Amino acid sequence: PLDGWFIERFDREGSAIGLKVHEKLHDEVTPWQHLEVYATETYGNLMVLDGCVMLTDRDNFLYHEMIAHPALFTHADPKRVVIIGGGDCGTLREVLRHPGVEKVTQIDIDEAVTRAAERFFPQLTESNHDPRAELLFADGVQWVDDCPEGSVDVLIIDSTDPVGPAEGLFQQDFLARCQRLLREGGVMVQQSESPLYHSGSIIRDLRTAMTQAGFDSVATLVFPQPTYPSGWWSVTLAGKHCPADRFREAAARDRAFATEYYSEAQHFAALTLPPFMTRLL
Numbered sequence: 001p002l003d004g005w006f007i008e009r010f011d012r013e014g015s016a017i018g019l020k021v022h023e024k025l026h027d028e029v030t031p032w033q034h035l036e037v038y039a040t041e042t043y044g045n046l047m048v049l050d051g052c053v054m055l056t057d058r059d060n061f062l063y064h065e066m067i068a069h070p071a072l073f074t075h076a077d078p079k080r081v082v083i084i085g086g087g088d089c090g091t092l093r094e095v096l097r098h099p100g101v102e103k104v105t106q107i108d109i110d111e112a113v114t115r116a117a118e119r120f121f122p123q124l125t126e127s128n129h130d131p132r133a134e135l136l137f138a139d140g141v142q143w144v145d146d147c148p149e150g151s152v153d154v155l156i157i158d159s160t161d162p163v164g165p166a167e168g169l170f171q172q173d174f175l176a177r178c179q180r181l182l183r184e185g186g187v188m189v190q191q192s193e194s195p196l197y198h199s200g201s202i203i204r205d206l207r208t209a210m211t212q213a214g215f216d217s218v219a220t221l222v223f224p225q226p227t228y229p230s231g232w233w234s235v236t237l238a239g240k241h242c243p244a245d246r247f248r249e250a251a252a253r254d255r256a257f258a259t260e261y262y263s264e265a266q267h268f269a270a271l272t273l274p275p276f277m278t279r280l281l
């Protein structure tokens, strides 16, 4: 039992987010990172990797719906989906809600994250037995390299921050390989950090790298995420021979399932960037 606060500090910004916790449920040094799970007072369970909040029970629907649904609805008919990272399986669960999806392969380097999710976030992993889901524990960069060109409809990068293990996932050579892996009309989406803190750095650089990697359309979407740095987060989409207009037409498509945050109106709202961001991008 604990009587304290979990605090993730963002030293560069002189800010932090804190959650009141009452128990540490898990503490493991995996071959890749330090994995902790806490029971919080008001946000349910909390997963932390190397001191950074990955998800809580209470607010993960925001991130997981917004990394999955805008990209899947942008694609005209997504059948083959690949997720790099995403070991907690929250993104996978959202992808599997799309009835037209025939196969989803998830490649996370760290099996311990998935095992911890099964124990402490069972509602995220309950769709893992879906016959369309394939879970691999391997290096995603290597996997993308070995994957046949033009074989994927939607590629999702659900990574940690672009420092340490995930750094390579934000670089142009990796993004160029992602572009080759996609079929014509394919879409990739990558988590792209805080609009407030990273518009003039990580988000701008990622968009530039995507364009240089051969994608012909790029769009950033923003949404609230109370437990990540600044409380506000983004994903960036890139299309392969998919006109930028598709990002806007996409939301009008019918949904065959219920969502908590994603909706047609939220899709449009998330694409509407505030002027300060447009200036920095």
Ligand code: AG3
Pocket: 008, 052, 053, 054, 055, 063, 086, 087, 088, 089, 090, 091, 158, 159, 160, 161, 191, 227, 228, 229
């Ligand atoms: N992906 C992590 C986003 C980065 C959070 N950064 C931070 N807390 N400093 C989340 C994985 C959820 N599937």
